[in-house]
Amino acid sequence: MLTASTRRGVTLIELIVAMTVGGITLGLVASISVREQRIFGDLADGAMLSGQLRDAAAILPIDLRAAATGSGDVREARDTSIEFRGTIASAVVCDTGTHSLVLSPAVAGAQSFSAATSSIDVGDTAWVFTPADSGDGWRPFRVASAATTAPGQCATAGPRLSEADQHAPRIAIVLDTPPPLASLIGRPLRITRPLRFSLYRASDGGWYLGERDWSATNQRFNTIQPVSGPFLSAAQGGLVFRYQDSAGVALPSPVAVTRSIALIQVALKGQTRASTRALGAASATGKRPDSAFISIFVRNRR
């Protein structure tokens, strides 16, 4: 009886019906799966582009905000590139060594008297604050050498370091033709290095926002390094800088008087790598565009 019942279950009709239903189900599942894969692909592509735009939006203001446009920090301002003195370190002169200035140690927290984004190199410019009754100023000196030196308390005219900070290593820099070193103790200084942001075409054919820093040794900018991208090409407006003065008047590119720059606007445009396959809002190329618009108020305008 059991055998007879089993035979009824695998009749040809039942088998065909089951296979048909199963096929339809698998087809539906596969279809859904493929569509979801496409959606995920599109989302990932869009997220990647959005991330690249956000990277640029996060990095550019950090470097550009601190530029002292009124002091001539912006050397060249074009619609496709900007060249300026980037501030790589800030410190208070702690002490003097043999022909050198010893900077305060870089420590965490708000009690710090020093910080640097990268190591100080030969050829960087040290801007030493020079107070005067007639008007304050910043005197530039070329850094002739920089090295780590022993920790310790600052000289009397310098800041008082906490017990813990006295054990932190310090940087000693030698300046070209400085004034009497003892007179510089307690003075704030900024270290700058020329930087250049521009859109460039990489070996993979994509257009990237790139950064070049100055090599004092080679007397030219180092090889461009990608910051973020890829974006649209220069011709398609992948990266556009615009400039305004303090009155909000747009300054034509290239800016003739860079000291008048008060606001830098950056427009970035990109598109997804692959054509959109599931999501809408695609351009004529089938790729989904995205953009970022950044306004950077220059802090040190005076």
Added chain:
Amino acid sequence: MSALNRRGSPRRGAQRDGVALLAALAVLGLIALLVVGSVATTVLAQRSSRLAHTDALLTAAADYALNSILGDATRYALADLPFGQSQAFTFASPGPESITTTVNVTRLGAGVLWLVAKSTLTGLDQGERRINFIARFPSVGALPGAAIVSRGGVSIAADVSFPSDTSPDPDCGGPTTADIVVAPSASVSGPGLARVVHLESATDSTAYFIAAGQLATLANASAVVHVHGDTVIAGGSFTGILIVDGRLSISGPFSASGLLVALGPVDATAGGLAMNGALMSFAAPNGDSVAVALAGASMRYGGCAISRAFRVAFPPRPVRGRSWAELF
């Protein structure tokens, strides 16, 4: 029989239910994957947006704290900050966000303030931002070179003393080499205990902070007392900057810390003047009459007292050029 077999065949029934269950589980699993993926993508996008939001919040909080301190120097007693020592102020930023900002202010040489604001966001989105700002107390002119500076003659009695300034603050200009500075044509009469220096600068109105530009600046300062005409001080104490357009007479015990400037002669022969700072008279030499006459006075040159008086009078301002920088 067959009906009994169908009812009595739980094995076959279980097989059919199992296929349905498997199919349902597979579809549910797929849907779950889709939902998880969508949620993950959304969360990532939200996190990126929140990072940008956090960045703006932290920068704004740091700016707010720095501006609060610089905008209310009296409340935060910036003029009285000890030299070289970092002093911390804590701010809770207004708004629903959990941002705490600590600003450390350090007074350096030449009235320079080194400020570092560190904003910290706690909670779901954590973050930190350090901003450095450099400000300076404005300088109206060079500090006086002695306890008494006079364009005209000076007469001091034997009981006038010139104690030395023992302040260790390296920002006060250090000890002076003279007790009295007078113009080259002016004379100093007395027992000869004071160190006297004749300098051409004693004829310059800018050395007395009374040049037109300096007076205009001082007129805008809140902590400067400007007397238009002659005045008599019967006694008491004074801390700060006093400018008298005419004659200054001190007729009783009077303790002063800071700067006393008279465009006319100064008469403090009644005794009891205790000065910590500098006394200046721009009265022109006039025959036998003296510009400054002192008796029974203690004249301590106090560079720190004068510097502090100027710091109180003029709140700090951002320095030109590279005052703002981000610390990493």
